[in-house]
Amino acid sequence: MKEEFEILITKFLEGRLTTEEEKQLNDWLNDDPGHQKVADDYRMLWQQAGAATHYYLFDTEKALKATKRRMPSFARKSLFGPLSNIAAAVLALALITSGVLFYQGSNNRKASKMEVVMQEVTTAYGTRSKFQLPDSSTVYLNSGSRLLFPSVFSEGSRDVVLSGEAFFEVRKDVENPFIVKTGSLQVRVLGTAFNVQAYENGEEMSTTLVCGKVQLERVSGSRVTPYAELNPNERAVFNFNDRKLRISKEEDLEKYMAWKDGKLVFFNDPISVVANKLGNWYNVEVQVNNPKLKNYHFTATFTDEPIEQVLDLLSKSSPMHYKIQRAVKQDDNSYTKRIVILN
Numbered sequence: 001m002k003e004e005f006e007i008l009i010t011k012f013l014e015g016r017l018t019t020e021e022e023k024q025l026n027d028w029l030n031d032d033p034g035h036q037k038v039a040d041d042y043r044m045l046w047q048q049a050g051a052a053t054h055y056y057l058f059d060t061e062k063a064l065k066a067t068k069r070r071m072p073s074f075a076r077k078s079l080f081g082p083l084s085n086i087a088a089a090v091l092a093l094a095l096i097t098s099g100v101l102f103y104q105g106s107n108n109r110k111a112s113k114m115e116v117v118m119q120e121v122t123t124a125y126g127t128r129s130k131f132q133l134p135d136s137s138t139v140y141l142n143s144g145s146r147l148l149f150p151s152v153f154s155e156g157s158r159d160v161v162l163s164g165e166a167f168f169e170v171r172k173d174v175e176n177p178f179i180v181k182t183g184s185l186q187v188r189v190l191g192t193a194f195n196v197q198a199y200e201n202g203e204e205m206s207t208t209l210v211c212g213k214v215q216l217e218r219v220s221g222s223r224v225t226p227y228a229e230l231n232p233n234e235r236a237v238f239n240f241n242d243r244k245l246r247i248s249k250e251e252d253l254e255k256y257m258a259w260k261d262g263k264l265v266f267f268n269d270p271i272s273v274v275a276n277k278l279g280n281w282y283n284v285e286v287q288v289n290n291p292k293l294k295n296y297h298f299t300a301t302f303t304d305e306p307i308e309q310v311l312d313l314l315s316k317s318s319p320m321h322y323k324i325q326r327a328v329k330q331d332d333n334s335y336t337k338r339i340v341i342l343n
Contacts, residue, residue, distance in 0.1 A: 117151040126283035140167040140260035143280045165197040188215045208235040208256045264302040282307045286340045
């Protein structure tokens, strides 16, 4: 059954499941609560093998067998657990083809044999970017983020895959909804302005709506189901630990989107959030060694200040002392990140 399931989940991600195969896969997902988590993780892996630059048709079984031959057995077992072979297939294909991912879409539309060129915009930690998509929608991409999108959107939808944080100003097109995919949740819109935060290692996925209307959708197996709708000035936060969605009305949205204007904002943030924001903004590793700092929350706004100045100010409102370790040159001539130690 293991190999049969590997083929089923791969075919699902290609959008090639028959009705009977879809039933078999759903039965497997319902057999054990852990199966859904495995499937969600693999779906994210599949999307993020998104260093991909092309969509193309391929033979699932042949690709799976070829990958098993090329991928070392220890890597399959230690890196990917229950889905080792198919996960390895995705990774190996991405490596073997130098960034070409053989993928056909996650819906059940018939795939076109036309090769679609995918584009990927990546912002390094400590940087941000602004650019336009093929439909003239505008994207602001935050530090340490990645957006994957086709050079030409297909008829019927405008799909992009986000890892990290982005603000979208979407051109209205009723016949072609704009969909931001982030793994087990996605955001569907027609035309609006909104912010999405979905970092790979984050505990939460959030959507903040400025204008228009967006719909959050659950992605489970081949099923996409409506989850919640947001109206202007509302923010939805999904916590991956307790699997709960919380929606709040926000009077001031600036604190969630000031980053696109070059502002680093802390708004009643605990030290864990402060550390993550500093790490992304300044491309540093932050270590919190003082347990007393967990009792403090921080509110401040900075614009282009060096990290030392930010830390000096935060230290005045808490028992924080800091030390910055310089970047170290490694054997391959690359450098480690600077390390900020908070004592």
